Amino acid sequence: MNVHIKSPGAATTRYIARRHGMLIDGKWRQAANGAVSQIMDPGLGKVIADVPCGTGADVDLAVAAARRAFEDGPWRMMKPNERSKLIWRLADLIEHHADTIAELESINNGMPVAVAKAGHVGPSVDLIRYTAGWPTKLTGETIPVSSPGEWHAYTLREPVGVVGQIVPWNGPLMMAAWKIAPALAAGCTIVLKPAEQTPLTALYLAELALEAGFPKGVFNVVLGGAEVGAAMASHPDIDKIAFTGSTRTGRSIATAAAATNLKRVSLELGGKSPVIVFPDADLSLAIPGVASGIFSNAGQICTAGSRVYAHESVFDRLVDGVASAAQSLKVGYGLAEGSQMGPLISSTQLERVSSMTAQGVREGASVVTGGEAMESDGYFYKPTILAGLNPQMSVVREEIFGPVLSVLRYTDDDLDGIARQANDSPYGLAASIFTQNLQVAHKMAARLRAGTIGINRHFVGDSAMPFGGFRQSGWGRERGREVFDSYLETKAIASPL
Numbered sequence: 001m002n003v004h005i006k007s008p009g010a011a012t013t014r015y016i017a018r019r020h021g022m023l024i025d026g027k028w029r030q031a032a033n034g035a036v037s038q039i040m041d042p043g044l045g046k047v048i049a050d051v052p053c054g055t056g057a058d059v060d061l062a063v064a065a066a067r068r069a070f071e072d073g074p075w076r077m078m079k080p081n082e083r084s085k086l087i088w089r090l091a092d093l094i095e096h097h098a099d100t101i102a103e104l105e106s107i108n109n110g111m112p113v114a115v116a117k118a119g120h121v122g123p124s125v126d127l128i129r130y131t132a133g134w135p136t137k138l139t140g141e142t143i144p145v146s147s148p149g150e151w152h153a154y155t156l157r158e159p160v161g162v163v164g165q166i167v168p169w170n171g172p173l174m175m176a177a178w179k180i181a182p183a184l185a186a187g188c189t190i191v192l193k194p195a196e197q198t199p200l201t202a203l204y205l206a207e208l209a210l211e212a213g214f215p216k217g218v219f220n221v222v223l224g225g226a227e228v229g230a231a232m233a234s235h236p237d238i239d240k241i242a243f244t245g246s247t248r249t250g251r252s253i254a255t256a257a258a259a260t261n262l263k264r265v266s267l268e269l270g271g272k273s274p275v276i277v278f279p280d281a282d283l284s285l286a287i288p289g290v291a292s293g294i295f296s297n298a299g300q301i302c303t304a305g306s307r308v309y310a311h312e313s314v315f316d317r318l319v320d321g322v323a324s325a326a327q328s329l330k331v332g333y334g335l336a337e338g339s340q341m342g343p344l345i346s347s348t349q350l351e352r353v354s355s356m357t358a359q360g361v362r363e364g365a366s367v368v369t370g371g372e373a374m375e376s377d378g379y380f381y382k383p384t385i386l387a388g389l390n391p392q393m394s395v396v397r398e399e400i401f402g403p404v405l406s407v408l409r410y411t412d413d414d415l416d417g418i419a420r421q422a423n424d425s426p427y428g429l430a431a432s433i434f435t436q437n438l439q440v441a442h443k444m445a446a447r448l449r450a451g452t453i454g455i456n457r458h459f460v461g462d463s464a465m466p467f468g469g470f471r472q473s474g475w476g477r478e479r480g481r482e483v484f485d486s487y488l489e490t491k492a493i494a495s496p497l
């Protein structure tokens, strides 16, 4: 494993060492009960910081601040082009601090720092800038009314109100950016809860939002785990929860929301995304596409291409190619020179990935490469490929959220039959298709039940492209124009003339 660790910059070291707080009503606060929790560096397996650990009492304070800012503060009356400027300014500040934020993300999440900068900070800036253009374009419509007489009828699109946003640890900054930017553009006020493992870049983001000039109470951050998230989901004064995380937690949030005030809920949940490799696929695209589809971020990506269906005529060449890509991947500490894949987020996640893979082997899977943890104080797991599978095995059906690829062989030439296998999952987040035949590609894209589909590339996406899941992968869409459907209410107004 790569051990030539580069020290972080002085600004990063200073930031980690400072006393951290939660941002509530424009002020940094400790938890109401004084509790703290420890933040880990998963690459070294050691504690790097203490942060406040909130409870429902802190959620109450943050929601009250967000409510005041929504009902009475300057935010409500601010002109859309002024909101745009603030959001754009936030993007500029993130870009200005990109090196520090990338190092923080790498140290706290484990991802290689180059990936953090190019694949997380850069796209977050882009998404925030894309979204900054929207406040002036969130318009209603005039409606032609059919009732007798003359009418003037129109719709207004108004912010849904106080929004609770709960995000996971696998892309802490980017997941927060996807949530806060459109909510702010729509005129909502926010209580953001980062994952308990990875609060540092969300706190940095909040500090930059203060510097950008958002009025107090518009953007609040509370810290803590399931207890704090659950307090948000059942809070009577939150109008909407936007959640990214596991399907299990998504279900409990939807239940809590239904049981309290029927708050709006949008959910970005898990996946077990299929990759289909046709006999005519260009393997110089398919091999790196499949490898990056599963090994990026150590497989801790909701859209990871974790289930490959390869035609028998290309199966062996594809598996050999992906196995040699796996073996040549530089697995190492995020700040080490040349690292391409970092650790898993925690010892719990390492244990989960190890035991799910072992369960697959007990069910009859054969390990092509990897299949075990690496010798280290950090939580590293070898890039792994499993073959000899059948569709009922747990490693084919369940989300592992680690660098573990399940490869299945198909013999079918019938597109409907192949699509049936790929669609045989409770999830429907993403899929990809490798073929040189564009007719086959687009016919298959129409048959797959997933929110994002790549052709000759697994990860596809852009700030302007909607993102979200079919079936148990979620409710609603983020990014693009469609995200605003979840942060705006439509009001219909009519007057006989």
Ligand code: NAD
Pocket: 166, 167, 168, 169, 170, 171, 193, 194, 195, 196, 224, 225, 226, 227, 228, 229, 230, 231, 233, 244, 245, 246, 247, 248, 249, 250, 252, 253, 267, 268, 269, 270, 271, 301, 302, 303, 399, 401, 429, 469, 473, 474
């Ligand atoms: P998780 O559901 O355990 O936690 C996610 C967030 O929810 C954290 O902030 C956590 O503190 C909070 N939380 C936990 N229990 C809660 C509860 N009962 N009520 C309210 N909030 C609660 O998920 P995880 O294991 O940390 O993250 C991995 C999961 O996230 C995977 O399933 C992955 O597919 C999914 N994910 C989805 C997307 C997407 O956009 N679809 C993106 C990234 C990750």
